[in-house]
Amino acid sequence: xxxxxxxxxxxxxxxxxxxxxxxxxxxxxxxxxxxxxxxxxxxxxxxxxxxxxxxxxxxxxxxxxxxxxxxxxxxxxxxxxxxxxxxxxxxxxxxxxxxxxxxxxxxxxxxxxxxxxxxxxxxxxxxxxxxxxxxxxxxxxxxxxxxxxxxxxxxxxxxxxxxxxxxxxxxxxxxxxxxxxxxxxxxxxxxxxxxxxxxxxxxxxxxxxxxxxxxxxxxxxxxxxxxxxxxxxxxxxxxxxxxxxxxxxxxxx
Numbered sequence: 001x002x003x004x005x006x007x008x009x010x011x012x013x014x015x016x017x018x019x020x021x022x023x024x025x026x027x028x029x030x031x032x033x034x035x036x037x038x039x040x041x042x043x044x045x046x047x048x049x050x051x052x053x054x055x056x057x058x059x060x061x062x063x064x065x066x067x068x069x070x071x072x073x074x075x076x077x078x079x080x081x082x083x084x085x086x087x088x089x090x091x092x093x094x095x096x097x098x099x100x101x102x103x104x105x106x107x108x109x110x111x112x113x114x115x116x117x118x119x120x121x122x123x124x125x126x127x128x129x130x131x132x133x134x135x136x137x138x139x140x141x142x143x144x145x146x147x148x149x150x151x152x153x154x155x156x157x158x159x160x161x162x163x164x165x166x167x168x169x170x171x172x173x174x175x176x177x178x179x180x181x182x183x184x185x186x187x188x189x190x191x192x193x194x195x196x197x198x199x200x201x202x203x204x205x206x207x208x209x210x211x212x213x214x215x216x217x218x219x220x221x222x223x224x225x226x227x228x229x230x231x232x233x234x235x236x237x238x239x240x241x242x243x244x245x246x247x248x249x250x251x252x253x
Contacts, residue, residue, distance in 0.1 A: 001071050002028055002061040008076035012086050013109065015078065016047040021063035021071070030061035037062045037073055053107075054082040083107040083127070088138075090122055100143045102126040102134065110138070112208070116160040123158035123168045137168050137189065144189045151179050155186075157208040157218070169206040169218050181205050183220055183234075195234050197222025198241070206234070 005018045019028050028044035031037045037060050050057050057078045063071040088108040089098040099122065101108040108126035115121070122138045126145060133152035136145045146153055155170040169185040172192075180203035184192035195218065197204035202223035210217045219233040222241075231242040 002030075002063050002074040004059065004061075004074070004076040008078055010079040010081065011050075012081040014049070014051040014080075017050055017057075017059065017076075017078070018047050019044050019059070019061055023063050023065055023068070023071070026063040026065040026068075026071075028061055028063055030059055032057060032059055034058060034060075036060065039064055039070075050078050050080065052080055055080040088122075088124060088126065090120070092120070097141070099138050099141060102128040102136070102143070102145055106131070108136070111154070111156050112158045114158045114160050116164065119160075121158055121160060121166055123155035123170070125152075125154040135168070135170050135172075135186075137166065139166070146186070146189065146192075156206065156220075159209045159211045161211045162213075167209055167211055167216065169209040169220075171205040171220075173203060175203065181223070183218070183222075185209060185216065185218060193237065195237060195239070197232070197239050198224050198230060200225050201230075202227050 002019055002021050006015060021028060029037045029039055029041040030044055031041050060073050060075045062073050083106045086107040087098045088110045089096055090110055090113050106127035110122045110124040112123045119140055124136060125133050126136045127133050133154060134145050135153040135155040136143055137155060137158060149172055151173050153172040155168040157169045159167045166188050167185055171181050171183050173179045173181045175181050183195040183204035183206035186192050195204060195206060204222040205220045206218045207220040216236055217233060221229040221231050224230055231244060232240055
């Protein structure tokens with residue numbers, strides 16, 4: 001039997017769907033066009049990307065091992081909410097506050113929040129009218145987008161310094177060979193300071209940020225030359241690698 005993670009259902013954010021089987025040594029074959037899978041179908045080799053405005057995806061899969069009968073087909077259906085339904089926002093004491101988007105027909109999301117006195121700051125992204133994902137932060141309900149870039153950008157973390165400066169960290173790029181991820185941070189929405197990870201690596205992402213006095217701490221991961229995500233953090237722009245749970249497997253801080 002083939003199992004699916006995350007579980008089938010409705011989602012409001014892009015998903016990576018993992019197929020697995022408890023049968024040691026078995027290979028998985030799958031279809032996404034409604035047909036019954038066989039060994040002539042696509043062979044599973046990595047997580048399946050599920051995205052799209054109001055998209056629906058049905059995955060059917062079998063596990064096959066030499067000397068054993070093929071498993072019965074397993075099926076999972078995923079539904080993506082329409083972009084127009086994805087309103088960014090936050091809860092305060094259980095009460096919801098929606099936030100504006102660059103384009104009310106396209107997706108946006110808040111990924112981190114910080115409070116400074118009575119001021120509420122949030123960080124994330126909003127897709128603009130051209131379909132480009134742009135890093136944004138909000139202060140007391142007002143949207144502050146970054147300038148358009150050649151590829152997508154996103155803020156994952158936000159922190160407020162003692163002097164009131166707003167620090168946001170995140171990444172740009174799409175993770176492809178021609179457009180690798182790059183990590184960085186901004187102060188008060190200004191030009192980004194790029195962060196370097198593993199020398200000769202394939203890119204980095206900055207996921208959370210903290211300010212202590214004049215020091216800027218940012219955690220995330222850096223891809224090594226083989227594409228494995230290595231956890232670590234930056235202190236004032238200097239990368240420190242952390243040991244992964246298991247050598248050769250992805251990790252992040």
